[in-house]
Amino acid sequence: MSLLAEEIRKDFPILGRTVRNGNPLVYLDSGATSQKPRRVLDAERAFYEKHNAAVHRGAHLLAEEATDAFEAARATIGAFVGAPAGEIVFTKNATEAINLVAYSLSNAATFGPEAARFAVGPGDEIVVTEMEHHANLVPWQELCRRTGATLRWFGLTDDGRLDLSNLDELVGPRTKLVALTQQSNVLGTVNPVPLIAERAHAFGAFVLVDGAQSVPHLPVDVTALGADFLVFSGHKMLGPLGIGVLWGRRELLESMPPFITGGSMIEVVQLEQSTYAAPPQRFEAGVPVTAQAVGLAAACDYLTDLGMDRVAEHEHELAVYALETVGSIPGVRIIGPTDTAARGATVSFVVDGIHPHDVGQVLDDEGVAVRVGHHCAWPLCRRYGIPATTRASFYVYNTLSEIDALAEGVRRAQKFFGTV
Amino acid sequence: MYQEIILDHYRNPQHRGLREPFGAEVHHVNPTCGDEITLRVALEGAGDDAVVKDVSYENQGCSISQASASVMSELIIGRSVKDAMRVGEEFLALMQSRGELEPDEDILEDAVAFAGVSRYPARVKCALLGWMAWKDATAQTLEKAS
Numbered sequence: 242m243s244l245l246a247e248e249i250r251k252d253f254p255i256l257g258r259t260v261r262n263g264n265p266l267v268y269l270d271s272g273a274t275s276q277k278p279r280r281v282l283d284a285e286r287a288f289y290e291k292h293n294a295a296v297h298r299g300a301h302l303l304a305e306e307a308t309d310a311f312e313a314a315r316a317t318i319g320a321f322v323g324a325p326a327g328e329i330v331f332t333k334n335a336t337e338a339i340n341l342v343a344y345s346l347s348n349a350a351t352f353g354p355e356a357a358r359f360a361v362g363p364g365d366e367i368v369v370t371e372m373e374h375h376a377n378l379v380p381w382q383e384l385c386r387r388t389g390a391t392l393r394w395f396g397l398t399d400d401g402r403l404d405l406s407n408l409d410e411l412v413g414p415r416t417k418l419v420a421l422t423q424q425s426n427v428l429g430t431v432n433p434v435p436l437i438a439e440r441a442h443a444f445g446a447f448v449l450v451d452g453a454q455s456v457p458h459l460p461v462d463v464t465a466l467g468a469d470f471l472v473f474s475g476h477k478m479l480g481p482l483g484i485g486v487l488w489g490r491r492e493l494l495e496s497m498p499p500f501i502t503g504g505s506m507i508e509v510v511q512l513e514q515s516t517y518a519a520p521p522q523r524f525e526a527g528v529p530v531t532a533q534a535v536g537l538a539a540a541c542d543y544l545t546d547l548g549m550d551r552v553a554e555h556e557h558e559l560a561v562y563a564l565e566t567v568g569s570i571p572g573v574r575i576i577g578p579t580d581t582a583a584r585g586a587t588v589s590f591v592v593d594g595i596h597p598h599d600v601g602q603v604l605d606d607e608g609v610a611v612r613v614g615h616h617c618a619w620p621l622c623r624r625y626g627i628p629a630t631t632r633a634s635f636y637v638y639n640t641l642s643e644i645d646a647l648a649e650g651v652r653r654a655q656k657f658f659g660t661v
Numbered sequence: 662m663y664q665e666i667i668l669d670h671y672r673n674p675q676h677r678g679l680r681e682p683f684g685a686e687v688h689h690v691n692p693t694c695g696d697e698i699t700l701r702v703a704l705e706g707a708g709d710d711a712v713v714k715d716v717s718y719e720n721q722g723c724s725i726s727q728a729s730a731s732v733m734s735e736l737i738i739g740r741s742v743k744d745a746m747r748v749g750e751e752f753l754a755l756m757q758s759r760g761e762l763e764p765d766e767d768i769l770e771d772a773v774a775f776a777g778v779s780r781y782p783a784r785v786k787c788a789l790l791g792w793m794a795w796k797d798a799t800a801q802t803l804e805k806a807s
Binding site: 598599602613614619622629657658 | 662663668693694695696697721722723724725781784787
């Protein structure tokens with residue numbers, strides 16, 4: 242059981258440290274950010290020590306090596322999700338990648354005939370879901386505010402799934418774009434993206450998938466997904482902070498207006514006006530995040546070597562055990578699906594009579610690191626009538642005994658606050 | 662961190678519930694965690710010498726934010742605004758001390774129990790939520806009166 246974690250924990254130096262009261266670290270907050278294996282840290286360090294230079298400029302050897310490393314990283318990261326390198330745009334994080342698309346859409350109205358198909362205005366509809374992270378909600382609210390388009394959303398069922406009963410009414414001829422998460426950062430729910438994408442495409446709408454919580458945990462292939470855009474963050478998938486990815490279908494990226502403008506993204510610049518480079522460079526103004534790209538490619542290689550099927554299987558085992566072990570404690574209610582089909586290893590729960598902050602504090606005293614709060618998904622919390630949850634989110638390095646420590650900590654909190 | 666005084670106030674919050682009359686009502690939230698408080702202040706008199714006649718509130722949140730609002734209402738009801746502000750300043754200094762400040766029990770009374778909270782930066786905002794709401798509501802009440 243949990244062989245994968247036993248095998249690889251030694252690769253993660255931070256997992257060897259102790260935290261409060263001398264307790265060993267039980268890190269159950271990978272949904273917020275993952276820990277990094279030595280191989281990723283070494284790759285970044287080696288880049289800085291041997292090849293550091295600004296890419297795509299300069300005629301010296303280091304510039305050439307840095308550019309090669311950067312573009313090779315792009316190819317590796319693309320291959321990780323089944324995409325050609327030319328469809329991979331580097332951003333700061335998944336949030337920026339979503340904003341890139343949202344701003345590109347609102348820039349389209351004034352960008353000439355080639356971009357007209359992206360223009361958004363009154364009468365158009367943007368469809369999201371009630372389970373979105375604020376990162377995949379607020380940019381669309383703002384796009385609607387800027388353009389006069391209307392925001393609509395899928396509701397949720399009581400058991401933590403998307404309510405698809407009004408799919409046909411919600412996604413139709415007025416739909417311009419559907420933006421949804423592949424895996425909820427609170428509920429763990431894995432959404433049927435291909436089904437929704439098919440309906441959206443039947444009406445010529447674009448589909449953007451937030452993969453921040455799925456790409457690290459499941460085998461994801463952009464062709465099978467059926468979307469037009471996929472975004473994800475490096476730091477949640479064993480990679481460095483500061484780098485995110487936008488994948489977009491090539492023919493779309495080629496006619497989309499830029500978002501952030503400046504150096505590197507241009508073709509010809511004159512004082513009055515400029516023309517822009519082909520994608521992906523068109524969307525990468527300024528000196529790009531190079532060492533981070535190299536580090537993220539190392540993370541992709543690491544995960545590929547483990548095998549994403551095996552990663553998903555391991556996490557499934559953790560989810561099953563956590564739902565059973567924590568979910569069976571009297572006074573604990575799981576927020577999200579309790580059946581384990583189409584569900585990841587993110588387990589949110591509330592404990593009767595104890596605020597999640599207080600649960601988190603007691604767990605922290607035991608060395609168990611979880612996330613508490615609304616998890617940047619305030620509308621979701623409102624839907625379930627709760628101010629916040631305690632969330633344990635698991636990854637490749639977590640073990641079943643860490644789930645036992647979590648359950649023990651929850652029981653201790655109940656005893657401390659006298660609720661049992 | 663969880664002193665018995667904190668747990669007592671959490672289980673039996675003082676002065677809770679929204680009451681009339683009041684000079685101003687404010688709603689404050691902690692956007693990082695979703696804790697909320699709606700708080701009303703009733704003053705008698707004008708300016709700094711006005712007396713805090715009542716502080717009433719409804720809140721939801723962790724034990725720290727709920728207990729802090731309760732301790733605060735006990736501490737400042739019946740004081741002059743000037744006095745109450747001084748207590749508030751002292752409490753703020755304690756919360757920002759990262760455990761380095763010896764709390765003055767003569768001024769802070771039960772609120773000294775929160776000294777341990779200052780060692781947990783993530784929880785300081787919880788302890789301050791009620792105080793910030795009170796300051797805001799008091800300023801608004803005084804402004805209306807002037």
